[in-house]
Amino acid sequence: MKEDSSMRIGVDGFNLALPNGSGVATYARTLAWSLRQMGHQVDLFYDLPVGPRAPARMREVLFYDALDRPRRARRGRAGAIGAIAAVGSAIGDAFGRTAVYVPRAGGVIAQGLEGRVPESDRLFTSADVFEAAARHFRRFGSFLSLRVPNPPAIMHWTYPLPVRLEGARNLYTIHDLVPLRLPYTSLENKRYHYRLIQACLRDGDYVCTVSEASRADLLRMFPSAQPERISNTWQSAMPLPENESEDEARLATTFELEPRGYFLYFGAIEPKKNIGRLVEAYLASQVKTPLVIVGARAWKSAGEVRLLQGEGGQGLRGVSERIRRYDYLPRAWLMTLVRNARAVTFPSIYEGFGLPVLEAMALGTPVLTSNVSSLPEVSGDAAVLIDPYNVQDIAAGIRRLDADANLRAQLSAIGQLQALEFGSEQYQARLRAMYARVLSFPSRP
Numbered sequence: 001m002k003e004d005s006s007m008r009i010g011v012d013g014f015n016l017a018l019p020n021g022s023g024v025a026t027y028a029r030t031l032a033w034s035l036r037q038m039g040h041q042v043d044l045f046y047d048l049p050v051g052p053r054a055p056a057r058m059r060e061v062l063f064y065d066a067l068d069r070p071r072r073a074r075r076g077r078a079g080a081i082g083a084i085a086a087v088g089s090a091i092g093d094a095f096g097r098t099a100v101y102v103p104r105a106g107g108v109i110a111q112g113l114e115g116r117v118p119e120s121d122r123l124f125t126s127a128d129v130f131e132a133a134a135r136h137f138r139r140f141g142s143f144l145s146l147r148v149p150n151p152p153a154i155m156h157w158t159y160p161l162p163v164r165l166e167g168a169r170n171l172y173t174i175h176d177l178v179p180l181r182l183p184y185t186s187l188e189n190k191r192y193h194y195r196l197i198q199a200c201l202r203d204g205d206y207v208c209t210v211s212e213a214s215r216a217d218l219l220r221m222f223p224s225a226q227p228e229r230i231s232n233t234w235q236s237a238m239p240l241p242e243n244e245s246e247d248e249a250r251l252a253t254t255f256e257l258e259p260r261g262y263f264l265y266f267g268a269i270e271p272k273k274n275i276g277r278l279v280e281a282y283l284a285s286q287v288k289t290p291l292v293i294v295g296a297r298a299w300k301s302a303g304e305v306r307l308l309q310g311e312g313g314q315g316l317r318g319v320s321e322r323i324r325r326y327d328y329l330p331r332a333w334l335m336t337l338v339r340n341a342r343a344v345t346f347p348s349i350y351e352g353f354g355l356p357v358l359e360a361m362a363l364g365t366p367v368l369t370s371n372v373s374s375l376p377e378v379s380g381d382a383a384v385l386i387d388p389y390n391v392q393d394i395a396a397g398i399r400r401l402d403a404d405a406n407l408r409a410q411l412s413a414i415g416q417l418q419a420l421e422f423g424s425e426q427y428q429a430r431l432r433a434m435y436a437r438v439l440s441f442p443s444r445p
Contacts, residue, residue, distance in 0.1 A: 006039060006040065006041065007040050007041070007152075007153045007154070007435070008040065008041040008042075008043060008121070008150075008152040008153055009035050009040050009041070009042060009043070009152050009153065009154045009155075009156055009435075010042075010043040010044075010045055010151075010152040010154070010155040010156060010165060010168060011028055011031055011032050011035070011042060011043070011044055011045070011118075011120075011156050011158060012028070012044075012045045012046075012130075012155075012156075012157050012158055012159070012161065012163075013028070013044055013045060013046035013047070013116075013117070014028075014047070014130050014157075014158065014159050014161060015027075015028055015158065015159060016028050016029065016044075016046075016115075016116050016117070016118070017046055017047070017048065017067060017116060018116075019068070019116075020296065020328055022268075023175075023267075023268075023355060024158055024159055024175065025115075025116075026355060027158055027173070027175070027210075027235060027355075028118075028158040029115060029118055029238065030235070030236055030237065030238050030427075031156065031158060031431075032044070032118040032119070032120065033118060033119075033238050034236065034424065034427060034428050034431060035431075036119060036120075037424065037428060038428050038431070038432065041121040041122075041152075042118075042119075042120040042121055042122075043120060043121065043122040043123075043124060043148070043152050044117065044118070044120045044122070044123050044124065045099060045124050045125070045126075045129075045146070045155075045165075046063070046067075046123075046124070046125040046126075047125065047126060047127065047128050047129045047130045047131070048062075048063055048066040048067060048125045048127065049062075049066050049125075049127035049128065050062045050063050050066065050100050050102060050125050050127070051100065051127070052098070052100050054100075056103050056105075057103075057105055057107070059100065059101075059102045059103060060102055060103065060104060060105050060107060060108050061107065061108060063102045063123070063125060064108045064110060064113070064117075067113070067116060067117070093132050093133075093135075093136050093144055094136070094140070096144065096145030096146065096147055096166070097126050097129060097132075097144065097145070097146050097147065098126075098146075098147045098148070099124035099125060099126040099129070099146055099147065099148050100124065100125050100126065101122065101123070101124055101148070101149075102123040102124065102125055103123075104123060115331075124148055126146060129144070129146065129163065130161055130163065132144060133161060133162045133163040134162060134192075136162065137162035137192075137195075137196065137199070138192065141195070141199075142162075142199075142203075143162045143163055143164040143199065143203065144162060144163050144164070145163075145164055145165075145166050146163055146164070146165050146166065147165075147166045147167075148165070151165055151166060151167035151168045152165070152168050153168060153169065153439070154168060154169045154170075154171055154435055154438055154439070155168040155169070155170050155171065156171050156173070156208070157170065157171065157172045157173065158173050159172075159173060159175075160172050160173075160174050160193075160196050160197055160200050162196060162199065164203075164204075169205040169206065169438050169439065169441075169443055170204050170205050170206075170444075171204065171205060171206040171207070171208055171434075171438055172200040172204045172206075172207050172208070173207075173208045173209065173210070174197060174200060174207055174208070174209050174214070174218060175209065175210055175214065175352035175353070176210075176214050176217070176350065176351065176352030176373075177197070177214070177217045177218065177221060178272060178350055178352075179193045180193065180194060180197075180221060181217060181221075181350065182271075182272055182349070182350055184271070185270065185271040185272045185350075186272075197218075197222065198222060201218070201222050201224075201225040201226075201229075201230075202224075202225075203444060204444070205229075205438060205441060205443060205444050206229050206230075206231070206434070206437070206438040206441070207225075207229060207230045207231075208230075208231055208232075208233055208434060209230060209231070209232050209233075209352070210232065210233065210234055210235050210352050210353040210374070211232060211234060211351075211352060211353050211373075211374035211377050211378070212232055212374070212377055213352075213373045213374040213377060214232070214352045214353075214374060215230055215232045218230060228437075229441065231430075231433075231434040231437060233427065233430040233431055233434055234353065234377075234378075234422055234427070234430065235353045235355055235358065235422065235427070236358075236422050236423065236424055236426070236427030237355065237358055237359050237362060237419075237422070238424075239424070240335060240359065240362055240363060244339065246336070247259070247336045247339065247340055250333065250336050251336065251337075251340060254333070255292070255324075255337070257290070257292070257337075257340075259340045260340060260341070260342045260408075261289065261290075261342065262289060262290045262291065262292050262337075262341060262342060263282070263287075263289055263290070263291045263292070263341060263342055263343055263344075263345050263398065263401075263402075264291075264292045264293075264294070264337055264338060264341035264343075264344050264345065264365075265278060265291070265292070265293045265294070265295070265344070265345050265346065266293075266294040266295060266334060266337070266338065266344070266356055267294075267295050267346070267348075267356050268295050268296060269293075269295045269296065272348060272349050272350050272351075273295075273348050273349075274347045274348055274349050274370075274388050275293065275295075277347065277388065277389070277391050277394060278291075278345055278347050278394060279291075279293075279323065280391050281347075281391045281392070281393075281394035281395040281398060282322075282323070282345075282394075282395070282398060283322075284391060284392065284395040285395040285396075285398040285399050285402070287398060287399060287402040288322075289342055289402050290321075290322050290323065290324060291322065291323045291324070291345070292323075292324050292325075292326070292337060292341075293323065293324070293325040293326070294325075294326045294328075294329055294334060294337065295325075295327070296327050296328055335359075335363070338359060338360055338363055338365055339363045339364070339365060340365075341360075341365050342366070342401065342402065342408065343365065343366040343367060343368055343384075343401040343408065343411075344356060344357070344360035344365050344366070344367050344368070345367075345368045345369075345394075345398065346360075346367065346368065346369045346370070346375075347368065347369065347370050347386060347388045347394050348369070348370055348373075348375065348388065349370065349372065349373075349388045349389070350372065350373045351370075351373050351374050351375055352373075352374060353374050353378060354369065354373075354374055354375050354378050354379075357369050357375060357378050357379050357383065358378055358419055358422055360415070361379070361382055361383075361415030361416060361418055361419040362415075362416065362419035364412045364413075364415065364416050365412065365415070366383075366384075366401055366407075366408045366411040366412055366415065367379060367382065367383040367384070367411065367415060368383065368384045368386060368394075368397045368398065368401060369383045369384075369385060369386070370385065370386060370387075370388040371385040371386065371387060371388075372388060378422070379415075379418065380414075380418045380421075381414055381418070382411055382414040382415035382417075382418040383411065383415070384397045384400060384401060384407075384411070
């Protein structure tokens with residue numbers, strides 16, 4: 001079946017709704033933007049509590065009011081009444097749900113929230129539907145059905161979620177198998193996660209992944225999966241800001257740094273990102289160039305930052321003068337740091353894709369990254385590749401990049417060419433081919 005250029009495609013807001021986002025939120029944002037660029041109509045689906053009885057003019061207000069509340073704070077009544085309501089909801093969910101349409105009346109000033117609610121044609125929500133779907137899957141072993149009038153041709157779930165949209169081809173993006181391949185680095189219930197991935201592969205119409213490494217992992221761990229129903233589209237990055245006029249002033253006044261005068265890591269602080277070995281290697285390298293770490297602390301992060309001064313009152317003397325850490329920075333500020341770093345260091349032990357590597361290359365910044373999982377695919381010949389488990393190897397890579405200006409210039413030039421392989425047009429072409437394949441298969445019941 002040939003793809004309709006004006007096809008309607010759904011995208012979930014599971015991660016988009018988070019206040020500081022995540023790698024999956026960036027993926028969803030880039031996907032929604034790309035679909036609009038391709039001429040498709042986009043429907044967004046959230047889990048915010050806007051009831052069907054709310055007046056149409058109030059729904060946008062209630063949607064944005066709930067958007068800025070943590071998921072836990074949005075939950076229903078506490079105590080016995082809440083428990084009874086939860087049981088009633090579970091019984092009702094056995095027959096599926098109808099999402100509430102949220103008209104865009106324009107009354108809410110949503111400037112600054114575009115990253116959490118991208119431009120779209122229709123907006124839907126169903127209160128706590130993702131949590132309800134997980135309960136439903138645990139209880140019945142099947143996906144929760146969601147209904148909307150005039151459903152999109154394809155519902156592109158950006159994460160393995162136990163939800164299916166009636167009347168649409170349901171496509172699930174499985175970014176990686178971290179909970180199964182590195183179970184000691186994540187909090188997910190491993191049995192539940194295995195069953196969920198298995199169900200996406202078995203019952204979903206199609207599966208999308210973001211690297212050949214992830215696709216190989218899926219076929220290796222789930223040998224009953226159908227290879228013809230799994231596509232790798234890799235990832236892309238939305239056009240990166242080019243406002244370099246403020247960079248020098250921002251570096252000097254906000255960060256007290258010189259252009260090309262620091263190493264940078266950006267991403268979550270969690271075990272698979274390998275920050276502990278990065279810090280150890282940086283200190284062992286004995287370079288004078290400071291290291292800047294930008295990322296929020298996640299589960300098991302204490303061990304990753306144990307060498308940093310001020311973490312729990314411990315640390316090595318003088319480390320705080322050489323290593324600086326920021327939990328979160330506005331996107332424009334972060335891109336200033338990326339664009340002007342001597343090199344981006346990203347020695348992760350496992351990645352489904354590794355978006356920081358692509359963003360650094362696109363901005364002409366040299367990269368040090370790992371020789372495992374998807375990272376060699378993404379970086380090609382445009383990075384210093386190291387063994388992420390070998391502190392001395394990481395340290396040697398840092399010293400090379402610090403001392404060799406010619407190497408940095410070479411990697412900068414090659415990196416920009418390599419980034420073009422993941423450009424917007426290439427990404428959209430891969431999406432177009434995948435959606436044509438999705439529609440070529442008969443829909444699964």
